[in-house]
Amino acid sequence: MAAIQAAPAVAELDSLLCGSSFTSNDSTETSSSNFASPSSTPPTTVSPDSMSLASEPDLPKPESGIAPSIEAVIAVTDSHEPRAEQHASGQQTPVGEDAIVVAEPPRPTESSELAEPSPTSRPRRARSSLPVYNLAKLAGTDIHGKRRSKGDAVVDKRRRTISEGTLANHDDSAPNGSTDALERPNQAGQDNADASRTRGSAPVLHKPKSARVSKKSSSSPVPARLTRRAARLSGAPVENLTLKLSALGKRGKKAIEKGFGRLSRELLRLKDTDEFAHIDTRPVRYTVWSNGKYVDIDPSQETPAREPPRKKVKVDEKANNDEQKAAPSEKPEAGAPDPAKKPRQKKWLEKGLYAGQEAPTDIFKGLTAQEKKKLASLPELMRRGKPNKTFPLPMYNGLRILIHGRDFKLPFDVCNPLPPGQPKPAAYRTMTKNRFVGDAASYWKKTPHIEDFASKCVCKPEDGCGEDCQNRIMLYECDETNCGIGKEYCQNRAFQDLQERTKKGGRYRIGVEVFKTKDRGYGVRSNRCFEPNQIIMEYTGEIITVAECERRMNEEYKDNECYYLMSFDQNMIIDATTGSIARFVNHSCSPNCRMIKWIVAGQPRMALFAGDRPIMTGEELTYDYNFDPFSAKNVQKCLCGSPNCRGVLGPKPKEVKTPKPAKEEKKSVKTTRTTKTTKTSKASAKEKATVRTTVKVSTKTATKRKVKDAFEFDGDEEEEAAKTVKKRKIKTSTGVKRTVSSAGLKAAKGAAKKAAKGVTTIKRSVSTISVSSKKKTGPSSSSKVVTTKAAKVTKKKTTTAVQRGVSKKIAGKKSTSTTTSTATSAKSTTTAKPKTVVPSRSPSLTIVAAGVTTPAAQKKKNSKGSSTPVSATPATSSSASAKGELPKLTISGSGKTSARKWTPSRKALEAGVVLAGSPASARSPAKAAGSPKIKLVSSGAK
Ligand SMILES: C[S@@+](CC[C@H](N)C(=O)[O-])C[C@H]1O[C@@H](n2cnc3c(N)ncnc32)[C@H](O)[C@@H]1O
Numbered sequence: 001m002a003a004i005q006a007a008p009a010v011a012e013l014d015s016l017l018c019g020s021s022f023t024s025n026d027s028t029e030t031s032s033s034n035f036a037s038p039s040s041t042p043p044t045t046v047s048p049d050s051m052s053l054a055s056e057p058d059l060p061k062p063e064s065g066i067a068p069s070i071e072a073v074i075a076v077t078d079s080h081e082p083r084a085e086q087h088a089s090g091q092q093t094p095v096g097e098d099a100i101v102v103a104e105p106p107r108p109t110e111s112s113e114l115a116e117p118s119p120t121s122r123p124r125r126a127r128s129s130l131p132v133y134n135l136a137k138l139a140g141t142d143i144h145g146k147r148r149s150k151g152d153a154v155v156d157k158r159r160r161t162i163s164e165g166t167l168a169n170h171d172d173s174a175p176n177g178s179t180d181a182l183e184r185p186n187q188a189g190q191d192n193a194d195a196s197r198t199r200g201s202a203p204v205l206h207k208p209k210s211a212r213v214s215k216k217s218s219s220s221p222v223p224a225r226l227t228r229r230a231a232r233l234s235g236a237p238v239e240n241l242t243l244k245l246s247a248l249g250k251r252g253k254k255a256i257e258k259g260f261g262r263l264s265r266e267l268l269r270l271k272d273t274d275e276f277a278h279i280d281t282r283p284v285r286y287t288v289w290s291n292g293k294y295v296d297i298d299p300s301q302e303t304p305a306r307e308p309p310r311k312k313v314k315v316d317e318k319a320n321n322d323e324q325k326a327a328p329s330e331k332p333e334a335g336a337p338d339p340a341k342k343p344r345q346k347k348w349l350e351k352g353l354y355a356g357q358e359a360p361t362d363i364f365k366g367l368t369a370q371e372k373k374k375l376a377s378l379p380e381l382m383r384r385g386k387p388n389k390t391f392p393l394p395m396y397n398g399l400r401i402l403i404h405g406r407d408f409k410l411p412f413d414v415c416n417p418l419p420p421g422q423p424k425p426a427a428y429r430t431m432t433k434n435r436f437v438g439d440a441a442s443y444w445k446k447t448p449h450i451e452d453f454a455s456k457c458v459c460k461p462e463d464g465c466g467e468d469c470q471n472r473i474m475l476y477e478c479d480e481t482n483c484g485i486g487k488e489y490c491q492n493r494a495f496q497d498l499q500e501r502t503k504k505g506g507r508y509r510i511g512v513e514v515f516k517t518k519d520r521g522y523g524v525r526s527n528r529c530f531e532p533n534q535i536i537m538e539y540t541g542e543i544i545t546v547a548e549c550e551r552r553m554n555e556e557y558k559d560n561e562c563y564y565l566m567s568f569d570q571n572m573i574i575d576a577t578t579g580s581i582a583r584f585v586n587h588s589c590s591p592n593c594r595m596i597k598w599i600v601a602g603q604p605r606m607a608l609f610a611g612d613r614p615i616m617t618g619e620e621l622t623y624d625y626n627f628d629p630f631s632a633k634n635v636q637k638c639l640c641g642s643p644n645c646r647g648v649l650g651p652k653p654k655e656v657k658t659p660k661p662a663k664e665e666k667k668s669v670k671t672t673r674t675t676k677t678t679k680t681s682k683a684s685a686k687e688k689a690t691v692r693t694t695v696k697v698s699t700k701t702a703t704k705r706k707v708k709d710a711f712e713f714d715g716d717e718e719e720e721a722a723k724t725v726k727k728r729k730i731k732t733s734t735g736v737k738r739t740v741s742s743a744g745l746k747a748a749k750g751a752a753k754k755a756a757k758g759v760t761t762i763k764r765s766v767s768t769i770s771v772s773s774k775k776k777t778g779p780s781s782s783s784k785v786v787t788t789k790a791a792k793v794t795k796k797k798t799t800t801a802v803q804r805g806v807s808k809k810i811a812g813k814k815s816t817s818t819t820t821s822t823a824t825s826a827k828s829t830t831t832a833k834p835k836t837v838v839p840s841r842s843p844s845l846t847i848v849a850a851g852v853t854t855p856a857a858q859k860k861k862n863s864k865g866s867s868t869p870v871s872a873t874p875a876t877s878s879s880a881s882a883k884g885e886l887p888k889l890t891i892s893g894s895g896k897t898s899a900r901k902w903t904p905s906r907k908a909l910e911a912g913v914v915l916a917g918s919p920a921s922a923r924s925p926a927k928a929a930g931s932p933k934i935k936l937v938s939s940g941a942k
Pocket of ligand 1: 588
């Protein structure tokens with residue numbers, strides 16, 4: 001079968017054959033001898049094809065040597081013969097073998113047609129003397145079927161008339177045309193090369209494409225690739241066949257070109273090579289190889305030097321080129337040292353921790369007589385041998401320390417996280433952003449601060465939004481909308497800095513880690529240093545309404561030892577049970593941090609900031625909870641261990657405030673009302689920052705009860721509280737409460753507006769679980785206002801710049817200034833209790849975090865009943881409190897253990913915090929007339 005496919009190719013190639021093949025008609029050659037032998041007899045087996053040659057019973061004998069191509073064709077037909085016989089005998093042909101030829105099975109009808117053409121068929125044009133061949137059949141393309149038109153056999157149309165001469169040299173002697181056909185392509189090159197000598201080439205039978213393809217597929221014994229490679233390596237000039245052809249006559253040239261045109265592409269590409277023509281230009285080299293390596297037996301032999309690897313050649317060439325470029329005329333002498341190449345000199349590290357601190361030659365130098373004496377008595381410190389310059393001791397400082405024998409600790413400013421395997425709190429979920437839960441989202445006013453936020457600070461780039469920045473003073477973070485100096489200069493973008501810092505993660509960038517304290521549960525420590533006032537981490541969690549908070553405390557957290565609830569904004573609470581690790585920060589009466597609420601992009605956010613001094617690696621982070629337990633049973637012993645510890649987790653002691661005469665106050669209010677009270681003074685930078693407009697809510701009664709209410713818990717308390725509430729209720733009406741550090745004039749503008757609109761209360765306070773005001777937010781915050789107001793605006797020394805900035809702003813807004821609104825509220829106040837400045841940077845926070853009732857507290861409670869735990873009473877004001885920076889922290893008491901009613905203390909009311917330890921009646925807003933609706937019932941303390 002393969003022979004049949006290859007046969008047309010053979011025909012092609014044979015058409016290119018020249019020389020002896022034309023002349024040789026030796027039919028005795030076997031198929032094997034046909035291979036690559038120009039003198040061998042081509043496969044000339046000619047036998048009548050039962051199919052296509054049926055009409056040509058007798059093929060004329062070749063007369064001349066110009067019919068090799070025809071020989072091939074005949075070989076094809078010869079190969080068909082047994083096939084036809086096979087079919088005739090009804091034998092099955094193996095598929096592999098018959099793939100192509102079977103496509104032309106013997107068709108009796110056709111055969112009969114061919115043998116005896118029907119009267120309707122076209123008469124043959126061929127002369128009877130010439131044989132007619134069915135080329136389609138020969139080529140194997142007739143397997144596609146015959147097209148017929150009007151009964152006319154197409155096969156007849158496709159017949160070609162071939163001149164008699166083309167049938168020359170058909171030889172029956174070639175027994176295996178297939179083998180011959182396979183091998184011939186290899187001969188083609190040589191034959192083609194010899195074709196230049198051809199004078200008369202035989203016309204080539206038309207070769208159908210399929211046949212060519214089959215020729216390709218009939219793998220030539222010598223792969224084309226190898227041939228190409230050989231050609232490349234030969235290095236000899238390639239003969240140009242075109243030149244050869246030009247020497248030919250027109251006819252010969254045409255024949256050869258035609259022949260090439262039918263060569264496969266690969267062969268065509270190679271047609272001009274020596275390999276193609278089998279021309280050896282190099283002598284054969286015998287090489288010896290040992291273990292896969294070339295062994296050069298006699299290097300003196302004339303064998304050409306081995307070519308260096310290509311890459312090396314390139315490099316050398318490049319180097320040469322460079323050299324030539326550099327010095328085209330001069331050539332460096334062989335062996336002379338290259339001036340460009342200097343011996344490499346080792347570079348030593350000259351800078352480093354102790355580099356440059358060589359030990360002094362005289363180690364006694366600079367020491368006192370006593371020290372010298374001591375050093376002499378310390379032979380181990382005496383210098384011996386060569387000084388260690390690689391890593392010498394810090395001689396200037398260390399030696400003295402060593403002499404004195406002091407313990408010293410190297411400062412470690414680098415990240416020093418705890419080793420792995422630390423006890424960790426039970427699985428807790430972290431949250432890096434506040435998330436509203438339940439009704440909180442619907443009650444949350446999304447843009448309460450936006451109005452204030454609309455104005456820009458007046459800082460210049462050189463100011464860098466420092467302490468005088470009015471945004472900073474009012475705890476508004478700068479951004480593109482409210483600050484004109486840009487990110488690169490502005491220093492008032494703490495939350496943005498924090499985000500930037502922690503974005504990539506990593507212990508150092510985050511800078512904090514939870515650890516287990518000895519006696520206070522878990523805490524947070526720094527594992528890096530923090531600058532004073534630097535932001536450390538954000539306090540995030542779920543923002544919930546008071547009602548939801550109450551529910552959680554009663555249901556979800558009832559068995560908890562700790563609550564992580566902190567009052568937030570708009571009467572909402574942050575529950576950090578799912579939140580950031582800031583919830584693990586413990587309380588200290590001398591804290592190193594502050595929890596501060598800022599307005600960032602119009603929204604309140606809470607974060608822990610370093611205090612006034614830097615924080616070192618490994619320090620525990622603490623802030624003052626300003627904890628308000630409201631009930632004796634909630635009082636916990638403080639274990640902060642600071643010298644000025646208040647003893648219990650209690651409220652921050654207030655500053656001792658000197659009451660001012662009412663006249664003065666009125667005057668003050670008046671003055672502020674006319675907005676001419678903006679007094680400027682050049683004070684210290686700290687004081688500048690404490691521009692605070694404070695409007696505090698208080699009553700005389702309340703003031704008296706201030707501390708008392710917070711801790712007293714007797715049977716009459718409820719009644720008394722009710723009275724108080726009533727009293728307060730009377731005095732309610734309108735009021736502006738701004739417990740936060742001033743909240744500034746900005747907010748006051750808004751307040752003024754709202755007051756003008758008849759809004760009864762405006763409160764911008766961190767202490768959220770507020771009893772006062774707010775008719776707007778959550779359902780539980782709809783209580784009637786209990787507070788009555790005395791308003792006083794105290795403006796502490798402000799810088800001109802700030803004042804100007806603020807007043808400008810106000811002027812720009814056409815607002816009546818803060819004091820206008822406060823004055824309004826002052827009107828409704830029966831008793832005005834003046835108060836001095838409140839917090840500086842920190843807002844008053846209310847944490848609703850119920851801790852463990854310590855055994856001590858429990859004992860006290862048991863022994864004293866409901867009496868006030870003395871230890872809970874704040875003693876003196878701490879330094880921190882003097883700055884007014886402490887947040888309010890309120891702890892909820894255990895309502896489970898008490899059946900008695902409990903009402904919020906005056907303190908709670910003032911702080912805007914209500915925490916009920918709470919019998920159901922107290923929790924019911926309906927029952928507690930005038931009492932705030934907002935009550936947190938903590939039942940979980942154990
Ligand atoms: C918000 S949690 C702080 C994290 C807590 N230590 C923990 O392990 O989850 C507040 C509770 O920690 C405890 N705590 C914090 N500071 C304390 C202190 N200085 N003395 C005693 N207990 C403290 C109290 O039980 C408090 O109720």
